[in-house]
Amino acid sequence: MIQTLEPILREHPFFRGMEDQHIRLIAGCAKNVRFGAGEVIFREGDPADHFYLIREGLVSVQFVIPHDGLTTVLTVGGGEVLGWSWLFPPYRWHFDARAQQDTHALAFDGKCLRAKCDEDHDLGYDIYKRFIQIINDRLEATRLQLLDVYGTHA
Amino acid sequence: MAPMLEQTEVAAPGPVPDPMLPMPYRIQRVRQETDDTFTLEILPEDSSSRFSFAPGQFNMLYVFGVGEVPISISSNPANVPLLKHTTRVVGTVTKAMRKLKRGEVMGIRGPFGSHWPVEDAPGRDVVIVAGGIGLAPLRPALYRLMAEREKFRRIVLLYGTRTPDDMLYRRELEQWRGKFDLEIQVTVDRAASTWRGNVGVVTTMIGRAPFDPSNTLAMLCGPEIMMRFTVMELLKRGVAAERIYLSAERNMKCGIGFCGHCQYGPTFVCKDGPVFALPSISAILGKVEI
Ligand SMILES: Cc1cc2nc3c(=O)[nH]c(=O)nc-3n(C[C@H](O)[C@H](O)[C@H](O)COP(=O)(O)OP(=O)(O)OC[C@H]3O[C@@H](n4cnc5c(N)ncnc54)[C@H](O)[C@@H]3O)c2cc1C
Numbered sequence: 495m496i497q498t499l500e501p502i503l504r505e506h507p508f509f510r511g512m513e514d515q516h517i518r519l520i521a522g523c524a525k526n527v528r529f530g531a532g533e534v535i536f537r538e539g540d541p542a543d544h545f546y547l548i549r550e551g552l553v554s555v556q557f558v559i560p561h562d563g564l565t566t567v568l569t570v571g572g573g574e575v576l577g578w579s580w581l582f583p584p585y586r587w588h589f590d591a592r593a594q595q596d597t598h599a600l601a602f603d604g605k606c607l608r609a610k611c612d613e614d615h616d617l618g619y620d621i622y623k624r625f626i627q628i629i630n631d632r633l634e635a636t637r638l639q640l641l642d643v644y645g646t647h648a
Numbered sequence: 649m650a651p652m653l654e655q656t657e658v659a660a661p662g663p664v665p666d667p668m669l670p671m672p673y674r675i676q677r678v679r680q681e682t683d684d685t686f687t688l689e690i691l692p693e694d695s696s697s698r699f700s701f702a703p704g705q706f707n708m709l710y711v712f713g714v715g716e717v718p719i720s721i722s723s724n725p726a727n728v729p730l731l732k733h734t735t736r737v738v739g740t741v742t743k744a745m746r747k748l749k750r751g752e753v754m755g756i757r758g759p760f761g762s763h764w765p766v767e768d769a770p771g772r773d774v775v776i777v778a779g780g781i782g783l784a785p786l787r788p789a790l791y792r793l794m795a796e797r798e799k800f801r802r803i804v805l806l807y808g809t810r811t812p813d814d815m816l817y818r819r820e821l822e823q824w825r826g827k828f829d830l831e832i833q834v835t836v837d838r839a840a841s842t843w844r845g846n847v848g849v850v851t852t853m854i855g856r857a858p859f860d861p862s863n864t865l866a867m868l869c870g871p872e873i874m875m876r877f878t879v880m881e882l883l884k885r886g887v888a889a890e891r892i893y894l895s896a897e898r899n900m901k902c903g904i905g906f907c908g909h910c911q912y913g914p915t916f917v918c919k920d921g922p923v924f925a926l927p928s929i930s931a932i933l934g935k936v937e938i
């Protein structure tokens with residue numbers, strides 16, 4: 495059953511180029527999940543015990559902003575990753591995530607993956623590098639968003 | 649390739665015989681596009697006018713007694729002499745222009761400047777990246793591409809705005825999406841939770857947009873910082889610099905290379921641009937206002 499996830503992992507852009515032995519190790523921490531449109535995936539403050547590789551669909555990352563109410567600040571779609579709070583103490587979500595459309599994803603058990611990374615530092619280094627790239631890309635995008643470039647003359 | 653202006657590639661129909669003389673045009677319709685942006689539809693008073701333009705070119709719009717501003721032509725080049733200009737209210741002249749009503753007359757000089765290289769696009773994927781009001785100068789290129797859809801491979805429009813309410817030409821985009829083989833991806837910087845589309849900066853869409861970078865022509869218009877980051881993503885994906893075109897809409901006065909107001913080194917944005925191939929403008933991109 496678990497074996498069948500390996501080809502899916504290999505195909506997902508996030509794990510592109512990962513060594514087979516590492517794919518095999520992490521596949522044991524993954525399961526297929528599905529969220530209906532409108533379904534809450536997690537809420538701010540909940541324990542961050544998973545992260546998700548989105549295969550198909552669209553997920554909104556949302557905050558409650560005073561005066562504006564529930565506001566979407568980012569969407570994550572097919573081929574992308576949702577969540578890295580599972581990597582850092584206190585392992586709690588900092589935002590809400592809700593499926594905008596029917597969404598298929600792979601959910602990884604954070605504890606399981608952290609344990610494997612502790613056991614095999616090569617794997618840990620590979621996983622952390624991939625997440626740092628994502629965090630860097632998101633930080634750059636967030637900076638642009640904060641600049642509010644369309645607010646001044648376009 | 650040497651960073652020279654490729655004038656031959658982007659040469660376009662010239663202006664009317666006296667380029668300093670505004671021609672009277674009457675306003676047929678004023679359309680409010682968003683909170684701060686409106687479109688004027690105008691026709692020349694001279695019914696024998698043979699005005700024609702290429703996508704990406706601009707006119708100088710004169711509000712009598714107030715002043716003149718460069719505004720891109722945003723209408724279908726096949727529908728001349730009817731012209732549309734979509735303008736965002738920012739200062740003195742655009743504020744006065746916003747107050748004009750149907751039936752009133754304004755002055756037009758043009759068309760000026762270089763154009764989008766639609767003629768180089770047959771057989772290629774075309775990627776159009778627009779930010780905010782930057783969709784206006786690109787709309788005539790889209791009309792051209794749609795008119796001869798079969799000549800081009802994939803056509804992808806990536807459009808970013810601040811919020812869903814700031815999107816231009818919303819209904820038209822919906823129609824195009826249904827009617828033509830055109831991939832349209834819209835994203836906004838933030839939205840209420842009821843918005844069903846993408847949220848995030850437009851640059852993040854480039855990595856996963858469906859096009860073949862080795863055979864792509866890209867056209868960009870939007871805030872300069874957005875264009876800078878878009879260029880980086882396109883280059884990262886493997887699009888050749890010579891096939892990335894962008895519109896630099898710097899401040900201007902005469903619009904015809906006389907006053908030097910828009911000059912940067914040997915480049916006059918008004919007459920050499922506003923549409924440039926990336927290698928000829930990379931020195932200007934990111935420089936503070938000239
Ligand atoms: C080739 C070209 C095509 C253009 N096409 C369009 C278009 O299709 N639609 C549209 O809405 N605008 C367009 N613009 C920009 C437009 O010309 C300016 O917004 C306009 O000149 C502002 O005039 P104003 O008197 O209302 O504002 P001003 O009172 O002159 O200025 C108000 C504020 O806006 C700033 N500003 C003015 N012009 C620019 C500019 N070009 N870039 C950045 N900041 C500026 C000023 O520095 C000032 O802070 C284009 C500009 C160029 C050069």
Ligand code: FES
Nearest residue numbers: 901903905908918
């Ligand atoms: S605006 Fe006068 S030279 Fe360009």
